[in-house]
Amino acid sequence: MPRLVAPDARFHGSFIDSHSEWAGAMQDGTGLHDAADDILPADGFARWVDSLNAQEHTPRTPGHVTCTYRWIVEDDTYLGAISFRHDLTDYLENFGGHIGYGVRPSARRRGLANWALGQTIELARERAYPRVLVCCVDGNEASARTIVGQGGVLDDMRTDSRGVVFRRYWIPVTPA
Numbered sequence: 001m002p003r004l005v006a007p008d009a010r011f012h013g014s015f016i017d018s019h020s021e022w023a024g025a026m027q028d029g030t031g032l033h034d035a036a037d038d039i040l041p042a043d044g045f046a047r048w049v050d051s052l053n054a055q056e057h058t059p060r061t062p063g064h065v066t067c068t069y070r071w072i073v074e075d076d077t078y079l080g081a082i083s084f085r086h087d088l089t090d091y092l093e094n095f096g097g098h099i100g101y102g103v104r105p106s107a108r109r110r111g112l113a114n115w116a117l118g119q120t121i122e123l124a125r126e127r128a129y130p131r132v133l134v135c136c137v138d139g140n141e142a143s144a145r146t147i148v149g150q151g152g153v154l155d156d157m158r159t160d161s162r163g164v165v166f167r168r169y170w171i172p173v174t175p176a
């Protein structure tokens with residue numbers, strides 16, 4: 001059974017295995033591209049984990065928003081990550097959205113992204129959000145299906161300064 005847990009240094013070995021599976025690709029939902037530490041050594045990994053958990057209450061830097069990071073795990077194995085950004089900056093409103101996620105290649109097509117997005121919508125419900133914005137690059141069929149599977153309704157498509165086209169979906173969050 002998968003579980004959604006706060007980032008925890010005890011998943012170091014498993015996270016590193018996953019890291020090699022990604023083979024340099026952007027690991028959406030992890031916040032890894034912002035990491036100040038080298039995550040390969042255990043002490044750097046532990047510092048990074050602490051910084052992720054701290055962002056629940058304190059933005060990483062001025063101009064960033066607070067963010068809840070959760071990891072998808074099964075027993076002691078790291079399978080993926082999902083992040084819930086509490087507010088929308090200009091960039092997030094146009095291209096990034098509230099929620100980002102990624103599942104390690106060996107764990108894909110098992111329904112994990114769909115499940116984790118549903119769980120994260122529950123976090124939004126607890127915080128009384130009326131709706132959440134979830135975006136994906138046009139052509140990312142797996143992500144688009146994940147969003148639609150959780151009730152996402154396409155709002156529009158917007159092109160960023162690099163010419164990348166993003167599909168923007170709102171997912172309604174009904175009160176509990």
Ligand SMILES: CC(C)(COP(=O)(O)OP(=O)(O)OC[C@H]1O[C@@H](n2cnc3c(N)ncnc32)[C@H](O)[C@@H]1OP(=O)(O)O)[C@@H](O)C(=O)NCCC(=O)NCCS
Binds near residue numbers: 027110137143
């Ligand atoms: C997108 C991603 C998170 C999907 O994870 P996953 O756990 O494999 O997804 P699920 O098994 O929950 O499947 C969700 C939906 O996507 C579909 N899907 C999954 N992989 C697919 C693929 N390669 N091609 C087409 N559809 C795919 C599934 O059939 C399912 O749709 P359905 O419910 O209509 O049948 C995963 O492919 C990934 O990490 N990709 C790289 C990072 C990324 O793109 N993140 C999203 C950024 S917006």
